[in-house]
Amino acid sequence: MRLPRIVWLLPITLFFAIVTIVVSAIRTEMRTSETQAEWLSWYGAHIQFTPGDGPNPAARFPVSGPYNQRLGYSYIPFFAKSLQADDYHITQQMRATPTYDYFFDRGLYPIYHAKTVAGVTLYDRDEHKLYSASYPAHVFADFASIPPVLVNTLLYIENRELLRDGAETRNPVIEWDRFLYALVGHAIHSFAPGFNPGGGSTLATQIEKFRYSPGGQTTSGMEKLRQIASASLRVYLDGPDTRAAREKIALDYLNSTPLSARPGFGEINSIGDGLWAWFGIDLNDAANALNLPEHDADSLRTKAQIYREALGLILAQRRPSYYLASNHTALDALTDATLDRLAEAGVISVRLRDTTKAANFHFVAEAPLPPQPPFMEQKAVNALRSHLMSMLGLKKLYEIDRLDLTARSTLDQDTQSKLVDFLRHLSDPDFLKANGLYGFRLLNPDNDPKKIKWSVVLYERTNDSNKLRVQADNIDEPFDMNEGMKLDLGSTAKLRTLVSYLEIISELYRRYAGLSVEDLQDMAEDAPDVLTEWAIGWLIEHPTADLETMLNAAMDRHYSGNPHEIFFTGGGQHTFVNFERSEDFEVMDLHEAFRNSVNLVFVRLMRDIVNYTIAQGPQTKEQLLDDPDEPARKSYLDRFADQEGAQFLNRYISEYFNLDGDAALEKLLSHAHKGASAHTIIFRSVRPQASITEFADFMQRHPLKESLSNQRLAQLYHTYTADKYNLSDRGYIAGLNPMELWLVSYLQSNPHASRHTLMQVSQPIRIASYAWLMNPHLKRAQDTRIRIILEADAFAQLHDRWARLGYPFGRLVPSLATAIGSSADRPGALAELVGIILNDGTRLPTIRFESLMFGEGTPYQTLVEHYGDQHKEQLLDPAIAHVMKGVMAEVVDNGTARRVKGAYKDTKGTVLTIGGKTGTGDHRFDEFGTGGHLISSRVVNRTGTFAFYIGDHFFGTITAHVAGEEAAKYKFTSALSAQ
Incomplete structure (x- = not known):
């Protein structure tokens, strides 16, 4: 029986109706993203972060991504562990909601509003800013500050639908037409490798890529899906309306797109930094130029020049090192071709296109440096940065400056600034005179005060640490006298x-204390040295x-x-x-x-x-x-031979290292006695396998006063073979140090031996070369060496x-x-010793930072603070420290630092005890002649140092230093530092 047509048409109609509804819904969703907006904004509302006390055991940190690594987020766990060794502990860390952790654990990038600009910031003890680094350094403050022509150009090239009118809820992460075209293109590309599949990336996914993808690259389809999913969640963090988020995408892209790197500048990560580093153009000047009207010829030329360079940077982002560092011609061609398309699309005017085509890229030879403050004003800051670099296990200040890190130091900026200003004035003779720095053992009017380098370091002792309060000098170059020099500090020793x-x-x-008087009296007779003898004798008289x-x-x-x-x-x-x-x-x-x-x-x-x-x-x-029969004598003599032989050998290696065999032999002869025996023993040692004919030729090339018959040559050849004489005797006959003779001989057959190898293989030779020293009749010489x-x-x-x-x-x-x-x-090491004495023999850790805040306002926010005293070390008995404090106070009360007496009082007007040690370094190269008579004396440098403590809490050093032979004109002593 036949079914009515309506019966079998009904399912088909229903199917097509469902398909139509689904397609319509998909089209609506693609156009408005309403479902995504509702769904993803719900998740966004549940992604939150709250700081909590102590470490967060559930904290998650990203492993990869150039942005995460550059700002240090990937390394926070390692930083915290490294800092723990210096008594720094996590006192606060961010806690994330389960929704954030859910997406992080499933492979999405961390979902939060990432910082565009970050860098290290240093504060002093009172929260006054000492230093701040911002990277990128040149950015647009907000979307409104971007010139419209730049926004429109960017969107035409990279993401045309981003700011088009439409649904408020539209997801800007995907441009569906480009995305579908790219999918089809990649499918075709798999069968036809020559086919260009195009790209489906939007600005949002590109930002995800260069910030968070490993190496800043899309390496797979799965990586592309991570970018899309992460960017989509990020867009809806603030709710379903994405209009502000879309503007922020354009802003963030321009403020963070990677544009290769330049020596002296480092990585370039924004259009603003790109204009500065590649073309020497300030972003504010560029923005003003791009906003100029086009009806005036001069304005148009100015605008076109900047526009060409900005457009070039936008295009170069695809292959920045190629276009910006390697092939400017290719960038020119790409820019001109793009200008035509921009004009055809109406993005720019024909006049701007033509004028821009007529312009050229003006690349600067090197990235311009921003104005630098004088080194002496930044000395303490640079020392802090260097110390921070060491604390975190980094290798370059460049890496420190790019961290998202706020550090509160122990430095006292107010005192530091006043001291730097004081030190600066020490080059002024009138200022020196007003402060009493001319006089006996001080300066004289003929001295150039600009030659004197001053350095001051001051620490404050607290319960658990020594805190750096002041570190200053007047050296206007990147050098630190306290930590970076080896100085003769004279009597401070x-x-x-x-x-x-x-x-x-x-x-x-x-x-010996506690032993009976009888035991002590027995020991006194055998006391091996003066100090032991005195100690035993004193304890006999004072047993309790x-x-x-x-x-x-x-x-x-x-x-x-x-x-x-x-x-x-x-x-x-x-x-x-x-x-x-x-x-x-x-x-x-x-x-x-x-x-x-x-x-x-x-x-x-x-x-x-x-x-x-x-x-x-x-x-x-x-x-x-x-x-003389003590067995241990030989081991001491062997050690002496080994050490002195090594000193000679090191000198000879430098002398002979680059010479070939013949040249080395000639040089050796020039140092030796001028006689037949000497020449023969040298030749037979250096060329032991040479024939008598070769020996005769050698002697003929080096004629001596005596004429040598063939019989005499044969006698010499057979008499002075190397195996008949030990090395010491051969050296004596030749008039050479045995090690010089050995070295030239060894290098004949081992011309490429390294210094390390030569030192290793020569060890027994060095000892053997001093065989003469083992003669029992030379006890006096042996005693001297022992x-x-x-x-x-x-x-x-x-x-x-x-x-x-x-x-x-x-x-x-x-x-x-x-x-x-x-x-x-x-000076810094001396200050450390004074600190140990001041603290009753205990070394407290010296700190320069109270706290470090990593990633403030991010999911990785971690506060690390210094506390605890696990690194306290009792290095001296408190009794020693107490005696030392007393004798150091005597130096100020009635000694070489008496000028300082009574200089400081506490808040109640009570005079503070000051103790210290002065030292005058008069470093010279002295040359002595026979009998120990001084032939010449050349001054190398002069220093005056005062290592001190003030009261119970402050200690440090003051150093004055003059380098070079100019120092001979200065007669100051440590009294200058004390004054």
Whole structure:
């Protein structure tokens, strides 16, 4: 039975009706995005962030994306962990709603309003801004400030529908016609690789790409979907109406599009920065030019020039390094072709097109630098930035400046500014005169004050840290005297020497206090050094005394100021002088010697310290020097041979390194004796396989006074073979250092050996070359070498003491002159030692930042603050610190820094105790002749330093420094710094 037509037409009609409704709904959704707006804005309303106390264990941080990495968001967990080692802890961190976490965990980019401009900002202790970096530096403040011609050009090229009138709820992330065309195009491209599929990206997805995609690239279809989904959610964060969001997309694109990089400027990430870095044009000037009317010829030319360069940047975004750095011709062609299309579409006038075509790109050779403040005004800020770089484990200040970071420092800007201004005026003779800086041991009118470099650093001690309050100098260049120089700070070394002396007395007290008088009397007979002998004797007389009493007694020990004694130190014989001749004839206690900075007393004190240190070894000096059969003597002599041989070898390597075999042999001959035996032993050592014919040719090329017969040549050839003489003897015959002879010989067969290899393979040779030293008849020479090694070992151990208390360099000069400054120091390191003394022997961490705020206002907001004292170190017994504070106060009360006495009072008018140590560095290169007579003396630099504390809380250093031979004209002492 046939069914009525209506029966089978009904389903078809219903199907087409449903399809029509669906298609209509899709078209409506594509046009208005109403459903998306309702749905996505609901999610947007539930994406929120609230700061909470302490670390957030559920915090999420992005891993990739140029924007996240440049602003430091990706590295916040690593920064926090690094800072934890310096007693910085997370005290506040942002908490996100579950909706944010949901999308983040499913692979979308972080959904929030990202900052266009960010950079590091530094504040002082009172929240006064010290420094601020903004990247990009040149941006449009808002959409209204963008010239219309620039907006219209951008939209025509990249996203024509973005600002068209239509539904308020329209999603601007997708232009459906371009998107569908791109999908079809990519499908065709898979079968026809030559087909250009076009692009479906909008400005919104491009922003997602260059901010958040790995490497700023779209690497897959899935990555493109991430961009679309993330951008769509971001658009509806503030509700279903996207009109403001669409304007912000255009604004953000112009303010953040990547435009390659330039040396001296770094990454370029905005049209404004692009105009500045590539063309030297300020964005405000460019905006004014682009808003000019076109009816005036001059205005039109100005507008066209700027328009060409702005258009070029918009087009170059596709391949910025290619167009902007490599191929300007290609950019010219692309720009001209685009100008035609813009004019045809009515985006620009024909007049503007033609005038713009007539213009040329004016690329600048290098990115212009913004005006820089004087270095001396930024010295503390630059030091803070460098320290922050180190704290965060970064390598460049460039990286620091681009972080989204606000740091509150410990610096006192008000005091800092006043001090910088004061230091600036120190180049004015009238100012110097008004402040009493001319006079005896100060400056004289002939001195050029501009040559004097001043540096001041001041710290404040608090309960858990030392805080930098002032760091200033008058050096108008990027250099920091406090942290970056190795300076002869003269008698400030006596501060370190006296601390080491008191440490030794403390060790002796702990070793012997509490023993019976009878035991002490037995030990006194075998005391291996002067300090041990004194300590035991004093404890016999004062068996119940406490440590501080013994330390004060140790300060009462007397030493001579006699300068006529000859000291064997530093590998030779030396004499020393006092600053005041009247001190030459005095015997004084250590109070007076420290107070008046008497050199010879401290040289002798250092000798006692060295001898004590040697006595703590496995053999005493007496055992090693008195007994010629002591087995340990050989090991000391071997060490001496190894070390001195290495010094010679290093010098010879530099001399011979780039010479070929023949040239090296010729140079060696020029250093040797001029005799047949010498020439023969050299040739047979350097060319041991050479035939007698080759030897004869060699001798003929280097004729000597005596004529050599064939018989004599044969005798020489067979007599002076290398295997008949050890290296030491061959060197003696040739008149050469054995290591020089060995080096040239070795390089003949190993011409490409590195310095490291040469030092390694020569180690046994160096020892063998000193075989002569092992002769039992040369005990006196052996003793001298053993004493040199013993002293060097003692200074290596003394260095450990000094380094523990902040000494900044890797070794001490092994000489008693270290007690008076020959090993150099740094003002900042001296200040650290004063801080330890002021804090009863405890080293507190030195901090320059109270807090660091990363990513403020973002989902990654993390506040890190300094608290805790896990890095407190008790380095000195409090009794030592107490005695040191007292003797430092004597320096101010009645010593070399008496000018400072009574200079400071507290808020109640009470005079504050000031203590310190002065030091005058007169650094010279002295040349001595036979018998130790001084031949010449050349001044290298001069310094005057005062390391000080004020009251119970402040400490630091003041340093005056003159570099170069000009320093010979200056006679100031540390009195200048104290004044």
